[in-house]
Amino acid sequence: SQQGEEDPQALSIQEGENATMNCSYKTSINNLQWYRQNSGRGLVHLILIRSNEREKHSGRLRVTLDTSKKSSSLLITASRAADTASYFCATDRWNTDKLIFGTGTRLQVFP
């Protein structure tokens, strides 16, 4: 079963707007990662947030983590057409080597 579920499944916005994607997971985690996948390509790591962190920034990316609600959000500010891609959260649990992915959010940014 999937560890992570994301919503929305699809999101369409205009360039310059912010995009927010949410991820929920089921069990206690060690850390949570966000990956990006351009159409027909492999996944690329964006950002990692540890279970003892609540917020992290990287450029135009802002990630939050609420372990009490077992949820995370990815905010992309001032979006660009080049941000068009699918975004996945992935979690791993303590003492395991398995990285479990969510179902992904397809983001379309219109110029």
Add this chain to the structure above:
Amino acid sequence: NAGVTQTPKFQVLKTGQSMTLQCAQDMNHEYMSWYRQDPGMGLRLIHYSVGAGITDQGEVPNGYNVSRSTTEDFPLRLLSAAPSQTSVYFCASKGGIAYEQYFGPGTRLTVT
């Protein structure tokens, strides 16, 4: 560095045929893994390896075998292909204490 490479890029099999999907990495990463990606399902972990000679099952291991005889290579074998194995397969690796995984470009497999 070439990173993570996968061959072939595309493959069509008939039901019952066997084949091996190749994965190699040149980053000296100990950890390697295989995922399959199906529409609406995200990525699901098939098998993974924490080092040469060590493999373990992921979420969906049935119908697939792996081995890890070297640090660089982690082939995925389909013993008797079924239409349910039609998917895009990704190999990934990570090294040391890092959590970030590096993905290959994928193999698109169709089983008819």
